[in-house]
Amino acid sequence: MTTGVLMLDIAGTELTATEVDQLRSPQVGGLILFSRNYENPEQLKSLMASIRHHRPDLLVAVDQEGGRVQRFRNGFTQLPPMAALGRRWKQNPHHAIACAHELGWLMATELRQFDIDISFAPVLDLDWGQSSIIGDRAFGSDPEAVIQLAGGLMAGMHEAGMAATGKHFPGHGWVRADSHLELPVDERSMAEIEEQDLRPFAALIRRGLDGVMPAHVVYSQECSAPAGFSSYWLQQVLRQWLHFDGVIFSDDLSMEGASQAGSYSKRCDRALAAGCDMVLVCNHPEGAREVLEHLVDKAVAGSHRLARMRARPARIPDPERLKECRALAAELLKEM
Numbered sequence: 001m002t003t004g005v006l007m008l009d010i011a012g013t014e015l016t017a018t019e020v021d022q023l024r025s026p027q028v029g030g031l032i033l034f035s036r037n038y039e040n041p042e043q044l045k046s047l048m049a050s051i052r053h054h055r056p057d058l059l060v061a062v063d064q065e066g067g068r069v070q071r072f073r074n075g076f077t078q079l080p081p082m083a084a085l086g087r088r089w090k091q092n093p094h095h096a097i098a099c100a101h102e103l104g105w106l107m108a109t110e111l112r113q114f115d116i117d118i119s120f121a122p123v124l125d126l127d128w129g130q131s132s133i134i135g136d137r138a139f140g141s142d143p144e145a146v147i148q149l150a151g152g153l154m155a156g157m158h159e160a161g162m163a164a165t166g167k168h169f170p171g172h173g174w175v176r177a178d179s180h181l182e183l184p185v186d187e188r189s190m191a192e193i194e195e196q197d198l199r200p201f202a203a204l205i206r207r208g209l210d211g212v213m214p215a216h217v218v219y220s221q222e223c224s225a226p227a228g229f230s231s232y233w234l235q236q237v238l239r240q241w242l243h244f245d246g247v248i249f250s251d252d253l254s255m256e257g258a259s260q261a262g263s264y265s266k267r268c269d270r271a272l273a274a275g276c277d278m279v280l281v282c283n284h285p286e287g288a289r290e291v292l293e294h295l296v297d298k299a300v301a302g303s304h305r306l307a308r309m310r311a312r313p314a315r316i317p318d319p320e321r322l323k324e325c326r327a328l329a330a331e332l333l334k335e336m
Contacts, residue, residue: 003278003302003306004025004029004030004295005027005272005277005278005300005302005303006028006268006279006281006288006295007029007031007032007278007280007282008281008282008288008292009033009037009281009283009288010033011285012036012037013036013037013039014047015054022292023058024054024055025296027295027300028055028058028292029059029278029302029306030058030059030060030061030306031051032061032062032282033060033061033062033116034063034071034283037071039074040075041075041076041114045114048060048114048115048116052115059306060116060118061120062116062120063119063120063121064079064119064121065079065081065082065119065120065121065122065123065137066081066103066107066329067081067136068081068137072111076110077110077325078329079106079107079329080329080333082122082153083136083140084332084333085099085139085153085332086138086139086140086145086149089145089148089149093145093148096149096152097148097151097152098152099152099328099332100148100149100151101152101153101159102324103153103156103325103329104121104153104154104159104164105159105325107121107157108156108162109314109317111162112160112161112314113317115311115314116311117310117311118162118165118311121153121157121164121165121167122150122153122164122167122204123137123138123139123166123167123168124166124169124171124200124204125138125168125171125172126140126141126146126171126174127140127141127173128141128173130175130176131173131176131178132176133172133179133180134173143197147199150166150204151203151204151207154204154209158208161312162312163210163211163308164204164209164211165209165213166200166201166209166211167215167251168214168216168217168251169213169214169215169227170193170197170201170233170237171193171197171198172184172215174188175217179215179226179255180255181256183216183260184215184217185217186217186220187220187221188219188221189221190221190222198237198242210309211246211247211248212244212246212247212248212249213249214227214228214248214250214276215227215251216255216256216258226258226260228250228258229270231273231275233274234275234276235274235275238275239275246305247303247309248275248276248277249279250271250278250280252280252282252283253271253280254284263290264286264287264288264290264291264294265290265294267291268281268295269294277305278303279291
């Protein structure tokens with residue numbers, strides 16, 4: 001089964017008639033939800049029922065990492081930033097891995113109760129102490145700690161029936177610039193990147209990482225294009241060297257880091273040509289409409305890989321385990 005290559009967003013807490021028409025297009029394969037789409041659990045349940053009524057096969061995503069990046073809060077467990085697990089690692093690595101597993105299970109379990117397929121997690125970037133956009137979203141600066149903690153989080157997500165997506169390949173943590181606002185340039189050599197930032201991606205791919213999201217960052221010693229528009233990074237490094245056969249999601253094409261690729265339709269073409277399976281266009285309705293019309297005109301074939309990201313049917317979670325995991329999340333938050 002193939003799935004359309006465009007993931008877009010919606011404006012509010014319920015679908016408009018225009019949005020229903022867009023979601024029904026076979027070129028649309030995904031929908032990402034944001035804080036503006038959420039009021040409370042009852043509203044989310046109603047919204048998801050409406051989405052599934054019109055497109056039962058749609059891949060529905062959200063950024064529910066924890067800390068600063070958690071779109072659903074009221075009625076959901078407040079999750080700590082992943083740096084909290086990095087602190088635990090320094091005290092007791094084995095305990096920290098177990099905590100990561102339980103947080104991954106908790107995050108995925110809560111989302112699965114609303115029929116949401118994926119949270120774009122885990123963050124595999126290293127915290128080099130200079131990126132404000134990454135910062136405490138990262139597990140830490142030690143590649144081995146990131147590997148083990150992200151691996152634990154991924155295992156917990158998998159247990160709950162949710163696929164995991166590592167971001168931002170091949171590593172966003174070294175550059176100071178925020179790719180939402182400008183195009184960052186990482187001037188390090190491939191040897192330096194491979195020795196540090198690439199290690200978590202390589203290790204988690206071997207453990208069964210389902211998806212990867214590349215960075216809107218130029219790694220100037222290797223390629224003049226941002227990683228998400230670079231066949232070098234996506235085809236040669238990710239597919240061939242690292243043997244990744246999962247889904248490649250573009251980062252949001254409305255970000256400033258993607259603007260050098262040109263118009264929205266050109267950004268879409270370049271991302272797909274580089275090797276992305278799905279392109280995201282968020283927070284820019286005109287850009288999303290342009291990309292959708294472009295894909296329809298070109299009759300772009302869907303990707304056979306995307307269906308793998310649909311979650312398994314949700315199970316009724318063990319109430320006692322939920323209680324313990326929520327207490328763990330609160331405990332970790334207090335330590336930050």
